[in-house]
Amino acid sequence: MDPLVYKLIHIIGITLLFLSFGAMLGGGSGKSYKMAAMGHGIALLLILVSGFGMQAKYGYPLGSGWLITKIAIWAVFGAVIVFAKRRAFPLPGLVALLLIAGGAAAWLGLMKPF
Numbered sequence: 001m002d003p004l005v006y007k008l009i010h011i012i013g014i015t016l017l018f019l020s021f022g023a024m025l026g027g028g029s030g031k032s033y034k035m036a037a038m039g040h041g042i043a044l045l046l047i048l049v050s051g052f053g054m055q056a057k058y059g060y061p062l063g064s065g066w067l068i069t070k071i072a073i074w075a076v077f078g079a080v081i082v083f084a085k086r087r088a089f090p091l092p093g094l095v096a097l098l099l100i101a102g103g104a105a106a107w108l109g110l111m112k113p114f
């Protein structure tokens with residue numbers, strides 16, 4: 001498959017992930033929370049599969065620091081659903097964390113600094 005297709009799927013996944021975070025943190029009703037939780041799961045799957053698709057197509061070594069860090073950020077994004085549900089974190093802090101982590105993942109993918 002054209003690696004640009006993987007890239008497009010990567011970006012669709014990221015769009016859905018942040019859409020789901022927004023809906024989740026808005027503290028919606030039972031149904032909207034369920035939709036957000038589903039979107040969150042689907043988005044993470046799309047991001048991971050397309051990320052490894054690009055890694056394989058472009059031949060980036062699996063041990064690259066930037067790639068491993070992105071996978072760690074991906075895992076944090078997966079765990080956020082627990083914090084969001086338990087309201088274990090103040091909302092502005094969680095929003096800041098998500099923005100910084102998302103920006104860092106984009107920076108790592110674009111610059112591959114290490």
Ligand code: HEM
Nearest residue numbers: 014047048051052054055070071073074102105106109110
């Ligand atoms: C956690 C959320 C993530 C975000 C927000 C994110 C974001 C991005 C962005 C913005 C790019 C740049 C696309 C471009 O070059 O135009 C990118 C590239 C890339 N991402 Fe992610 N990413 C994430 C997770 C992952 C994961 C988990 C993997 C691997 C399993 C991954 C693998 C890659 C690879 C290999 C590239 C390089 C593409 C290239 O060289 O053209 N990403 N990512």
